Amino acid sequence: MSVDFTKPFQFATCDTGRAFEFLQRVYPSRDVTRDACAKVLDLVAADIIRIQDPMMHGNSPQIVPGKNWNESNRAEVFAECQKMHDAIMASPKREGASK
Numbered sequence: 001m002s003v004d005f006t007k008p009f010q011f012a013t014c015d016t017g018r019a020f021e022f023l024q025r026v027y028p029s030r031d032v033t034r035d036a037c038a039k040v041l042d043l044v045a046a047d048i049i050r051i052q053d054p055m056m057h058g059n060s061p062q063i064v065p066g067k068n069w070n071e072s073n074r075a076e077v078f079a080e081c082q083k084m085h086d087a088i089m090a091s092p093k094r095e096g097a098s099k
Contacts, residue, residue, distance in 0.1 A: 012050035012064050019044045019051040026054050027088050036087040039080040048073055 013019050019041060024032045034041070040063075043049045047066035063081055
């Protein structure tokens with residue numbers, strides 16, 4: 001997953017339910033939990049960031065600025081996204097998953 005704050009967003013959500021679904025699609029072989037995504041979903045709920053639909057972006061969604069984005073949030077957002085990614089990758093693989 002990449003974080004790109006330079007491009008305007010399309011097909012991105014600030015709804016935490018949809019954002020969680022999008023994250024689950026990005027990591028189909030992992031057990032993605034709300035706990036692992038909690039801080040990132042809080043940023044989504046605050047509309048600081050939005051998560052693009054992976055089905056619209058070649059299964060490689062980006063995290064893009066939301067309406068409440070402030071450049072001073074960049075380091076925090078990047079750190080929370082990296083923590084989420086690391087937590088998901090450390091989670092057990094789903095049974096029968098190849099990746």
